[in-house]
Amino acid sequence: MTATKPGLVIFDCDGVLVDSEPIAAAVMAAAVSELGLPMTAADCLHRFTGIAMTAVIAAIETDLGRPVPADFAARVREQDFAAFRRSLQPIAGVAAVVRSLALPKCVASSGAPEKIRFTLGLTHLLPLFEPHLFSAHMVRHGKPAPDLFLFAARAMGVDAEACVVVEDSEAGICAARAAGMRALGFVGGGHCGPDHARLLRSAGADVVFRHMADLPGLLMAHAG
CATH class of the missing domain: 3.40.50.1000 (HAD superfamily/HAD-like)
Incomplete structure (x- = not known):
């Protein structure tokens, strides 16, 4: 170019x-693990950094073999915001x-x-x-x-x-x-x-x- x-x-x-990113990855790892899909913050950083939540949820649902709860994105956002207030x-x-x-x-x-x-x-x-x-x-x-x-x-x-x-x-x-x-x-x-x-x-x-x-x-x- x-x-x-x-x-x-x-x-x-x-x-x-x-x-x-480290804060959000820790929140996401905990949320996904609660769904029965064990995941670490490092896993989340590797797979999800830089992509939109819609794509993240699509990947999680593929791994789970079922839809995530309807309020999953809202709950993650609320937990993100709380964590950001503490340490961002x-x-x-x-x-x-x-x-x-x-x-x-x-x-x-x-x-x-x-x-x-x-x-x-x-x-x-x-x-x-x-x-x-x-x-x-x-x-x-x-x-x-x-x-x-x-x-x-x-x-x-x-x-x-x-x-x-x-x-x-x-x-x-x-x-x-x-x-x-x-x-x-x-x-x-x-x-x-x-x-x-x-x-x-x-x-x-x-x-x-x-x-x-x-x-x-x-x-x-x-x-x-």
């Missing part, structure tokens, strides 16, 4: 702006970095709109992005399909090839590449193990970085 000057930076939310933190240094960017920016997350607003509000990041918040609930197909990133680019009035996506998941990197956008893989979240950088490179990340303070330089370095 030929690099062009960035016209829009699209941030994923969970694992890029807020360090929510922003990714180190992200607020200062986002404030420093002169480029247009938005959030495009697999999370539900209310979850995006809740986690960003809790970590005082919401004013840096609103009203430019886009959820997989707004498109037909979530990540790894390109729909969400293309939707966000259209809404922001920027061509796909001028967008740079900051993602922490394989699904998100694949979605960015499928959308024709450059993809920067972030591995500084609490859920990122020693093999995470390799996974994101294998998914197609143009570059992988661990410290959010490096982002401004990477955006300029990857401009043509």
Whole structure:
């Protein structure tokens, strides 16, 4: 892909702006285990990071061989929010970095709109992005399909090839590449193990970085 000057930076939310993935994985593991399908937080991180709840539930139901309870998603969301209130933190240094960017920016997350607003509000990041918040609930197909990133680019009035996506998941990197956008893989979240950088490179990340303070330089370095 030929690099062009960035016209829009699209941030994923969970694992890029807020360090929510380990918390949510622990909640999901407990909820799924209660259904009779033993699962660890590590299992949830491996299987479900970066994808929408509808896809998560579909995978769980396939494994269970039966539907989950009708209120499963609502109960998990309630437990997530309670856990976030106790311990959610922003990714180190992200607020200062986002404030420093002169480029247009938005959030495009697999999370539900209310979850995006809740986690960003809790970590005082919401004013840096609103009203430019886009959820997989707004498109037909979530990540790894390109729909969400293309939707966000259209809404922001920027061509796909001028967008740079900051993602922490394989699904998100694949979605960015499928959308024709450059993809920067972030591995500084609490859920990122020693093999995470390799996974994101294998998914197609143009570059992988661990410290959010490096982002401004990477955006300029990857401009043509």
